[in-house]
Amino acid sequence: MSGGTFTDAAIRRNPAWIQLLGLCPLLAVSNSLVNATGLALASGFVMVGSALAISTLRAWIPNRVRLPCFVLVIATFTTLSVLLLEAYAFELYLRVALFVQIIVSNCMILGRIEAFASRQPPWRACLDALGTAAGFAIALIGLGGVREALGQGTLLAGMEHLFGPGAAAWRINLGFDSAPFLMALLPPGAFLIAGLLLGLGNGLRNRLSPKPSLRTDFDEHGKTNPDIREAES
Amino acid sequence: MADLALILVGALLVNNFVLAQFLGLCPFMGVTKSFAPALAMGLATTFVLTLAAIACHLIHHALLVPLGLEWLRIIVFIVVIASVVQFTELYLRSASPLLHQSLGLYLPLITTNCAVLGVALLVAGEGLSLPGTIVFAIGAAAGFSLVMMMFSAIRERLEGADLPQAFAGAPIALVTAGLMSLGFLGFVGLD
Numbered sequence: 001m002s003g004g005t006f007t008d009a010a011i012r013r014n015p016a017w018i019q020l021l022g023l024c025p026l027l028a029v030s031n032s033l034v035n036a037t038g039l040a041l042a043s044g045f046v047m048v049g050s051a052l053a054i055s056t057l058r059a060w061i062p063n064r065v066r067l068p069c070f071v072l073v074i075a076t077f078t079t080l081s082v083l084l085l086e087a088y089a090f091e092l093y094l095r096v097a098l099f100v101q102i103i104v105s106n107c108m109i110l111g112r113i114e115a116f117a118s119r120q121p122p123w124r125a126c127l128d129a130l131g132t133a134a135g136f137a138i139a140l141i142g143l144g145g146v147r148e149a150l151g152q153g154t155l156l157a158g159m160e161h162l163f164g165p166g167a168a169a170w171r172i173n174l175g176f177d178s179a180p181f182l183m184a185l186l187p188p189g190a191f192l193i194a195g196l197l198l199g200l201g202n203g204l205r206n207r208l209s210p211k212p213s214l215r216t217d218f219d220e221h222g223k224t225n226p227d228i229r230e231a232e233s
Numbered sequence: 234m235a236d237l238a239l240i241l242v243g244a245l246l247v248n249n250f251v252l253a254q255f256l257g258l259c260p261f262m263g264v265t266k267s268f269a270p271a272l273a274m275g276l277a278t279t280f281v282l283t284l285a286a287i288a289c290h291l292i293h294h295a296l297l298v299p300l301g302l303e304w305l306r307i308i309v310f311i312v313v314i315a316s317v318v319q320f321t322e323l324y325l326r327s328a329s330p331l332l333h334q335s336l337g338l339y340l341p342l343i344t345t346n347c348a349v350l351g352v353a354l355l356v357a358g359e360g361l362s363l364p365g366t367i368v369f370a371i372g373a374a375a376g377f378s379l380v381m382m383m384f385s386a387i388r389e390r391l392e393g394a395d396l397p398q399a400f401a402g403a404p405i406a407l408v409t410a411g412l413m414s415l416g417f418l419g420f421v422g423l424d
Contacts, residue, residue: 024258027258049319071311075307079307082304084244098351098354102347102351183415185251186418192405192411194407195406196402198403203398206398
């Protein structure tokens with residue numbers, strides 16, 4: 001039951017790859033593993049903190065002004081994570097600053113809070129938030145790894161900015177003489193590699209479960225909605 | 234003047250918000266399935282983004298900096314943006330019901346468009362002057378609208394394309410955006 005909440009949120013409803021939420025930070029900071037890990041941790045902190053706070057306070061939040069309340073709570077936790085990063089990982093903060101601040105307008109977080117945390121007891125809300133955060137982290141770190149390996153020929157480079165000087169030794173050289181595919185680090189590479197990975201994932205899923213595939217479409221909220229084509233035509 | 238022109242070209246083409254800075258991707262992927270909604274979203278965002286950037290700039294310099302409360306900017310800016318969206322909707326509803334009918338649906342969504350918050354935060358971070366802020370906001374918003382229109386026109390053509398099943402929908406849209414972004418890389422060096 002509780003494990004189901006977690007894996008459901010992390011894998012089957014993976015916020016980034018299945019629902020395509022939070023694309024801005026996903027594409028922007030996935031140019032290296034250290035940036036990706038830093039933003040995944042910050043987003044996770046905001047997601048879990050605000051889900052816990054809102055689910056604890058849900059009885060006192062008036063229904064009519066609930067969305068402004070949610071946004072304020074999320075903004076508070078975002079500010080906290082900005083201050084924490086500034087204090088303990090300033091080098092990293094300088095690289096991902098804008099996207100840490102923009103966590104507040106990440107529709108993944110507001111979406112999960114509106115759909116789940118505001119209606120459930122704290123421990124379930126916390127599990128769901130952890131699952132969503134883990135799913136986002138998997139997507140972010142996966143894309144970050146592929147882009148760093150292709151663009152720089154390394155893995156885990158610069159981890160000392162996040163985990164202290166000891167982590168400098170984690171750097172793995174993949175044995176290329178120069179950057180194998182520099183474009184992976186540039187903006188076009190983010191879109192192209194994300195698109196190719198998503199297509200690959202769709203192909204694998206079609207292969208594994210030969211049901212008619214669910215075509216990913218979006219409504220205005222960026223949520224997937226397989227019926228939207230019928231509705232529009 | 235030359236400074237302002239550089240800011241405009243930089244925000245519009247060189248550092249295009251969608252294709253180079255990854256801001257506003259939700260509406261970029263979500264409302265570009267056909268041309269008309271993409272245009273409406275672009276116009277609504279242009280209007281709100283410019284107003285919100287000016288409001289945030291004024292509040293940042295009149296309130297947050299003198300009181301030493303810059304660290305509160307995220308919370309303050311998001312409230313300012315939500316209020317600007319709300320006032321815009323109220324004003325449009327009374328002043329121009331026709332415009333409200335075509336843009337009204339997109340207004341609430343702009344609150345969670347990270348391009349709007351992004352402009353406010355970038356302006357505060359770089360300490361632009363008020364004219365600079367206005368020009369930067371207009372350039373960013375025009376760049377956003379331009380890319381929305383181009384992308385929606387391409388996606389209308391993609392509808393009829395014969396694609397591998399796995400790539401239909403979002404994957405091919407992302408690849409298309411990647412190629413557009415590659416084109417926009419050609420503007421680097423203009424400023």
